[in-house]
Amino acid sequence: MWKCFGDEMLQKVLFVDDEPQVLASLQRALRREPFEIVVAGSAQEALAILERETVDVVVSDEEMPGMSGSELLAEIYRLYPDTVRMILTGKASLEGAIKAINEGQISRFFTKPANTIDLVVTIRQALQQKALMCESRRLLRAARDQSSLLEELERRQPGISAIQRDTAGRILIEEEQGDFNSLIQEIQQQVKKSERALSLRKRK
Structure with missing residues (x-):
């Protein structure tokens, strides 16, 4: 190694x-x-x-x-x-x-x-x-970390890994009835938390 x-x-x-x-x-x-x-x-x-x-x-x-x-x-x-x-x-x-x-x-x-x-x-x-x-090993570890985080988020919030983003990386929100917007906001918060966690891991 x-x-x-x-x-x-x-x-x-x-x-x-x-x-x-x-x-x-x-x-x-x-x-x-x-x-x-x-x-x-x-x-x-x-x-x-x-x-x-x-x-x-x-x-x-x-x-x-x-x-x-x-x-x-x-x-x-x-x-x-x-x-x-x-x-x-x-x-x-x-x-x-x-x-x-x-x-x-x-x-x-x-x-x-x-x-x-x-x-x-x-x-x-x-x-x-x-x-x-x-560098190849570092990128592989980062990809594995991100995959693990997405799997955990998917387990907690089914469907989150299929979220669509625009070219700038922003989550795309489609207008739906009911409490869909509040659900998206919650998902956005979870995604931000996971991205911060991944960033901290990379620094370590």
Whole structure:
């Protein structure tokens, strides 16, 4: 399940490498990008960060002491499957690429020194894809909330879900005999209450 934040939250990218100079170089190269950069010097440190923070993309070095990049990304895939995973290595090989893809389900394989433009474009595309997925889920939840509210109103006041509206969204009232107008007014109040309730839910 995608974990999404509001618009005020920056998306987050985690770089993992046991060489401090590589991390520093990446931070300098990407300092102007509209996402937060987090760094870790080992696989263990990266997992500790992921336990307390939501990370959108992880870019890991392959050759690291203790736990390799492929092993780290495989563990991230198991624990946080919606985090986009990429690998960065100085020893490119077909065997290493296949291992990383199979074990960590990575989306991209980079060789050192990575082309900064290629790296940035790939990360941007991954973040855009995740943002679109989050928006789709938000709209789906809103539609479900509205459907639930309409079902509740229909239960309380049969026929309310069939109310006709004009192009501006106003309820159309047809003149009828008896107490029909008072009934419509009551329905209008119920609709306004449901719309306010839905608005409050969206803000939360």
